[in-house]
Amino acid sequence: MNRWRRSAGFAVRWLRGLGVAMAILISLWSAPAAAATGRAEGFDVERATSQITIGRAILRYEPDLADDAEALAAVIPQWWSEVEQPLARDVDDSVRITFVDHAGRVAEATGMPHWVAGVARPEAGDIVIARHGPDGSRTDLESLLKHEMAHVILHRATGGAKLPRWFHEGVAESVTGGISLSRAHTLAQAVFGPGVPDLDRLEQQFHGTDGPDAAVAYAAARDLVEFMRSRDPQGATMRQLFTELRAGYDLETSIVRAYHVSLPELVAQWQHGLPGRFVWYPMIASGGLPFFFLLPLVMAAWMRRRRLLRRGWERLEREDALAREAAPRGDGRDHMGVWTTA
Numbered sequence: 219m220n221r222w223r224r225s226a227g228f229a230v231r232w233l234r235g236l237g238v239a240m241a242i243l244i245s246l247w248s249a250p251a252a253a254a255t256g257r258a259e260g261f262d263v264e265r266a267t268s269q270i271t272i273g274r275a276i277l278r279y280e281p282d283l284a285d286d287a288e289a290l291a292a293v294i295p296q297w298w299s300e301v302e303q304p305l306a307r308d309v310d311d312s313v314r315i316t317f318v319d320h321a322g323r324v325a326e327a328t329g330m331p332h333w334v335a336g337v338a339r340p341e342a343g344d345i346v347i348a349r350h351g352p353d354g355s356r357t358d359l360e361s362l363l364k365h366e367m368a369h370v371i372l373h374r375a376t377g378g379a380k381l382p383r384w385f386h387e388g389v390a391e392s393v394t395g396g397i398s399l400s401r402a403h404t405l406a407q408a409v410f411g412p413g414v415p416d417l418d419r420l421e422q423q424f425h426g427t428d429g430p431d432a433a434v435a436y437a438a439a440r441d442l443v444e445f446m447r448s449r450d451p452q453g454a455t456m457r458q459l460f461t462e463l464r465a466g467y468d469l470e471t472s473i474v475r476a477y478h479v480s481l482p483e484l485v486a487q488w489q490h491g492l493p494g495r496f497v498w499y500p501m502i503a504s505g506g507l508p509f510f511f512l513l514p515l516v517m518a519a520w521m522r523r524r525r526l527l528r529r530g531w532e533r534l535e536r537e538d539a540l541a542r543e544a545a546p547r548g549d550g551r552d553h554m555g556v557w558t559t560a
Contacts, residue, residue, distance in 0.1 A: 263346060266316045274310075279317035286349060287317055290359065297360065301367045304393050304453055306375035306460065313370055315363070316346045338366040340373030364394040377464035383424040384417060385469060387436055388443030405437040406496040414438050414492060417485060445488045449477070
């Protein structure tokens with residue numbers, strides 16, 4: 219009996235390792251397109267001459283993209299709401315989105331590196347996204363546009379507070395929904411390779427032009443913000459952080475007031491837990507495990523996190539519904555609604 223129990227325990231440990239391995243293999247096939255915040259001069263994309271208006275949102279697009287643009291217009295209000303819920307109760311939903319065919323035009327119009335497929339100018343509510351990435355492959359428009367929406371919403375939720383790039387990108391990566399297995403793989407490589415960059419180096423890598431360095435920066439920023447959000451699945455602590463930022467405190471002071479620890483302490487706690495969370499990576503990297511059994515366990519972990527976030531969103535929706543019922547009617551507020559072509 220003891221021998222059977224030992225064998226069963228060994229099998230369970232192997233299955234756990236195999237599931238994570240499978241997730242990493244899948245991640246290599248589903249890497250998201252990169253996105254960024256752009257320069258402040260504005261975006262000039264001459265070929266985007268057609269336009270659709272959706273409430274307070276304006277979607278400009280190249281005429282050849284009409285079918286995709288109409289499909290985007292139909293879901294823009296939903297996607298905005300899905301990003302807004304974990305970040306703020308309600309912010310101004312005016313936004314201007316420019317939709318082009320190829321990422322090269324994004325770089326030309328915004329001055330960003332060639333590897334970006336989406337750019338946001340949060341202070342003006344401007345976004346540019348591309349249907350095709352730098353390598354010519356189709357971008358994941360939902361993840362890409364939600365990422366850029368998150369930059370705009372974060373800017374408004376914090377009252378335009380000056381924030382480091384790692385925090386902006388980490389929040390945008392974190393709230394776009396789902397899990398990013400490619401980011402997990404990239405971060406695991408850094409944990410057991412050259413090391414995860416500290417905050418100063420992380421910030422520098424976002425401002426560089428090296429794609430691989432930027433990939434590590436995005437992965438680390440996403441994971442750090444996920445760690446911050448996981449301390450309170452209901453989202454109250456993160457929203458308190460935004461409240462402190464709106465009140466005029468800088469990020470480090472706001473973190474102390476919201477999390478009751480300093481930013482260096484928070485980062486140290488995150489870094490301390492990384493090797494244990496990615497303990498499976500050396501086995502995969504050495505080729506010691508096959509890749510195809512652990513997907514059910516990975517999906518179970520993903521579903522658990524989605525349930526936690528959904529409960530928080532549902533609670534916010536109930537509170538918002540009560541607030542709307544209590545508010546006077548006819549306030550004239552114009553939210554995103556039915557779209558019209560122009």
